[in-house]
Amino acid sequence: GAVVSQHPSRVICKSGTSVKIECRSLDFQATTMFWYRQFPKQSLMLMATSNEGSKATYEQGVEKDKFLINHASLTLSTLTVTSAHPEDSSFYICSAKKTENNEQFFGPGTRLTVL
Amino acid sequence: GDSVTQMEGPVTLSEEAFLTINCTYTATGYPSLFWYVQYPGEGLQLLLKATKADDKGSNKGFEATYRKETTSFHLEKGSVQVSDSAVYFCALSLQAGTALIFGKGTTLSVSS
Numbered sequence A: 001g002a003v004v005s006q007h008p009s010r011v012i013c014k015s016g017t018s019v020k021i022e023c024r025s026l027d028f029q030a031t032t033m034f035w036y037r038q039f040p041k042q043s044l045m046l047m048a049t050s051n052e053g054s055k056a057t058y059e060q061g062v063e064k065d066k067f068l069i070n071h072a073s074l075t076l077s078t079l080t081v082t083s084a085h086p087e088d089s090s091f092y093i094c095s096a097k098k099t100e101n102n103e104q105f106f107g108p109g110t111r112l113t114v115l
Numbered sequence B: 001g002d003s004v005t006q007m008e009g010p011v012t013l014s015e016e017a018f019l020t021i022n023c024t025y026t027a028t029g030y031p032s033l034f035w036y037v038q039y040p041g042e043g044l045q046l047l048l049k050a051t052k053a054d055d056k057g058s059n060k061g062f063e064a065t066y067r068k069e070t071t072s073f074h075l076e077k078g079s080v081q082v083s084d085s086a087v088y089f090c091a092l093s094l095q096a097g098t099a100l101i102f103g104k105g106t107t108l109s110v111s112s
Helices: none
Strands: A004-007 A010-013 A019-025 A032-038 A044-051 A067-073 A076-081 A090-097 A104-106 A110-114 B003-006 B011-014 B019-021 B023-026 B032-038 B045-050 B056-059 B062-065 B075-077 B086-093 B106-111
Touching: A004 A090, A010 A019, A019 A032, A019 A090, A019 A110, A032 A067, A032 A076, A044 A067, A076 A090, B003 B086, B011 B019, B019 B106, B023 B032, B023 B086, B032 B062, B045 B062
Parallel strands: A010 A110, B011 B106
Antiparallel strands: A004 A019, A019 A076, A032 A044, A032 A090, A067 A076, A090 A104, A090 A110, B003 B023, B019 B075, B032 B045, B032 B086, B045 B056, B056 B062, B062 B075, B086 B106
């Protein structure tokens, strides 16, 4: 149990377009999900905390109007990169927190390439 | 600020060799410490954790001891296998259920 999926696993888009990434907890409910970003040879950096039914909390320096987060159900959070630019190219990873023990389970990540 | 520093990779070992991946941290308060492993094409998986000083986390032959005096949480395994080849991340959490602060990851490659 405790599987988290992400879709798509890879996406290539043109500059100026928007891309939506889904994060799903497949066999448990998650009131809280986290979105991280990883640059090559760098740490995973927290972008935002997504809470079901309320607004996401963004880390300093992360533009909330550019990275739209929606956590509309207990098993799904989405991250939409709006008007993507080449500098948004990165590896985006989500995690879902299991309520009963606070353990986080990670998705396999989404590789975004903006041309 | 709070941070995690782990040794640069890649680490290349022969099967049955001894493994150490160093991890040190800087944090206010008393964090929980974690090691995650990421196999190719998969998500991060919790390998082991320790929640207080002198705790030892262990799993699948891997061990790490929470050393408050040296602010370290080094990962060790006595005899690595080819199947241990993966990227290993050291991380900390300042409070239960909050987001994790990660190190940069260390790639381990084990050859037979």
